[in-house]
Structures are given as C-alpha cells and as structure tokens.
Amino acid sequence: MSKLVELFCDVDDFCKVFIPQWRKQLLEDGTRKRQKEGQREGQMTTYEIMTIVVSFHMSYYRDFKNYSLGYVSLVYKNAFPNLLNYTRF
Template identity: 45%
Template sequence: MYNLEERCCCGDDFCQKFIPLWYQQLIESGLLKRRREASLSLSEIMTILI
C-alpha cells in the first residue's frame, strides 16, 4: 500500500505529463478561452480527494 507521500508524488508526476497535453488539445479544439491560475494545483486537489 502506498503512503501519502508516494500518492502525492504519483499524482504530481501524472499532472506534469497530462496537463500540457490536455491544454494543447483544448487550444487546438478552440474550447480553451481563458486560463486562470487556481489557488491549488491539480495535483494538490487530487491528493485531497484521495
């Protein structure tokens, strides 16, 4: 079983690879209008949810 630190690292690694690809797809499809920075990163939100 993973401990919390390992889960955070796995979530952060996933987000670092996924987010640039996701934003590129949104830009190409014209769905991305604005990109506002959130107060929490996606990996932090995923850690809270886990």
C-alpha cells in the first residue's frame, strides 16, 4: 500500500504542473465548453485514474480487464472509494 501512496503522490505532483499547461495549449473550435471546477460526486479524479493506469503498467498483468477486476477492485477498494467498474473505466 505504501508504494501506491508514493505513486499517487508522484502522479499528483505531475498533474498539478502538467494539466494547467495542457489546458492552455488546447485548441478550441469556437463552441463554448463547460469547465469542470470540481468532480461530480461519485467520479474518480484524474489523479486516481492515472495512478491506476500507471500501476497497471508497472504490474505483471497482461490486460487491463483482469487487472481491474482481479486486483484493483479487491485490493485497492478502500484506497479508491469512488472506484469505477471496469466497463465505466
């Protein structure tokens, strides 16, 4: 679990720098888009999603479905209270 916390902190630090710069670089097509200030209740944050994806690539699992269903939903259930099921992920 401590490696998950370390990974989450690294992803969080990266996202705090990257996402604002990335949003500045986005091209707009002229249509007005809603900016999300906060996440709706029941949704995972970008940091949580990226942490799970990076941890999948660091694991020995060959496909994300088995990793999500067989590992994340069992082992990390308490770490991610708003964990999406595999089909929503």
